[in-house]
Amino acid sequence: MxxxxxxxxxxxxxxxxxxxxxxxxxxxxxxxxxxxxxxxxxxxxxxxxxxxxxxxxxxxxxxxxxxxxxxxxxxxxxxxxxxxxxxxxxxxxxxxxxxRCQFSSGLIGRFANLGFRDNLTMDGYTREPQVVALACKMIGGGSDGSLDLCGKVCIIDEHENMIFHTYVKPQIPVTNCRYETTGIRPEFLRDAMPLKQVQKKIQDFLCNGEPMWKIRPRAGRARILVGHGLDHDLDSLQVEYPSIMIRDTAKYPPLMKTSKLSNSLKYLTQAYLGYDIQTGIQDPYEDCVATMRLYNRMRSQVHRREDCPLASDPQNRNNxxxxxxxxxxxxxxxxxxxxxxxxxxxxxxx
Structure with a gap:
């Protein structure tokens, strides 16, 4: 040897x-x-x-x-x-x-009984941006029902309080309500809030009085938006929002797979929060709570504060x-x- x-x-x-x-x-x-x-x-x-x-x-x-x-x-x-x-x-x-680390899903049933809220209001203003989570449930459009349309949307605050929860009436005919997972029936959409109205309410709520071009990550009024696969949700709502204010659990590198592909929200919730979601008929409130809890867990990590945390910052570019x-x-x-x-x-x- x-x-x-x-x-x-x-x-x-x-x-x-x-x-x-x-x-x-x-x-x-x-x-x-x-x-x-x-x-x-x-x-x-x-x-x-x-x-x-x-x-x-x-x-x-x-x-x-x-x-x-x-x-x-x-x-x-x-x-x-x-x-x-x-x-x-x-x-x-x-x-x-x-x-303490393992969450209970029992809270979801209690809040789901609050019904629907179509007035987007949030009390108080702080120097730090307020944080909200958004999730949608998709129904089907197109000849074969494969086109994703937003049929239901929910927004919660940082403390998991529901602040917006409503059915959405799409701009094109619905051909598949996907009742087995969404719980949505055609009659629920007849008097639902039109997509354009939902879009304006959410856009105004997120910007919180700031012009889109003026939104900045710190010391502004615009709200941080949390979710999973938010590109798809915002596209279905026809809402534009700057990426600097978005926290997407599907794209956050520490929560992605080793192969850099996205993990499902169902897996992330079971692995890191300790309970199951998306079983049977699903409500977007459930997804909002899961993404907000994941966000708060990641945000609470204890790291050294850095004035220039990214490799792309000018002060670090020549390191x-x-x-x-x-x-x-x-x-x-x-x-x-x-x-x-x-x-x-x-x-x-x-």
Whole structure:
């Protein structure tokens, strides 16, 4: 058996990424990796070995997947929360934490009994943007009923209070109400609010008195919009809203699959909140609550505040510029990690 020399081992350790633990034969390869990987403190991280992962799904695989890191798996089985993937101090602390971490779906039935609200109002104004969640249930149009039309829409506030909940009358004929999942019948749409009226109400409510061109992410009146697959929902409502004010659980990198594809809202709710949704007849209020809870969970992560959190910010753009190659090659992996920035906006900055 041939053992690697101590010198070779030292080189390998020096060329080991401080975030994902990949090892490189040459320091210039590590520099190139850091230049393109966008590792940051906002990535999901194993609370045991401190490895950074691309998404919570990657972290889940690292801890309890088909081929987990055995040491991390053993500790996680004793002290890890299966919902938020946090490592607690003791098995008893985990039990107490997990009881709080797992949400109950019983709240949904209680709020669903409030019926319909067609006046969009929200009390109070704060310096920080107000947060609302929106969801739609689609019915079918077109000759074969495959064209998605909004048949029902719901908006809730940050505390899961329903502030808008109504049937929507599409502009074209409905050929399939999809009753088995939507619970919508043709007679429910006869006197429903017309799409144009719904569109104006929602557009005005989201902008909250600000012109679209003037909306900014901070110190403005426009509201942060939370949802899952919001492009589809807003398109069906014919509502335009700036992407800087949208928080989409289908597109947020830490909540996506390892392959960078979207997870379903049903899976995210079961895996990270601990209860099932979208069983039988569905109501958009249920989806609103799930997306708001996911958003609040991601937003509550404790990260270091950064004045320039994104790699695209001018102050960070030259951190790994090619003209700094020699300087970067003299740095340790930890020093390079300190320079690296994310390529997505972390919701903890909200």
């Amino acid at each position: 041939i053992l690697a020399s101590p010198l070779f081992q030292t080189v390998r350790i020096r060329n080991k990424c401080a975030a994902c633990f990949r090892q490189f034969n040459k320091i210039e390869h590590l520099v190139e990796h850091m230049r393109t990987s966008y590792h940051s403190i906002h990535e999901p991280m194993c609370g045991i070995c401190k490895k950074h992962c691309r998404s919570f799904e990657s972290l889940r695989e690292h801890l309890i997947g088909p081929l987990p890191k055995q040491e991390c798996k053993n500790i996680f089985n004793l002290r890890g929360c299966k919902f938020c993937l946090t490592i607690l101090d003791s098995p008893n602390a985990r039990r107490i934490h997990q009881e 790994f510029a090619s003209w700094r190659q020699n300087e970067l090659e003299r740095m340790s992996p930890e020093e390079m990690m300190a320079l690296s920035r994310s390529d997505y906006y972390c919701w903890c900055f909200d």
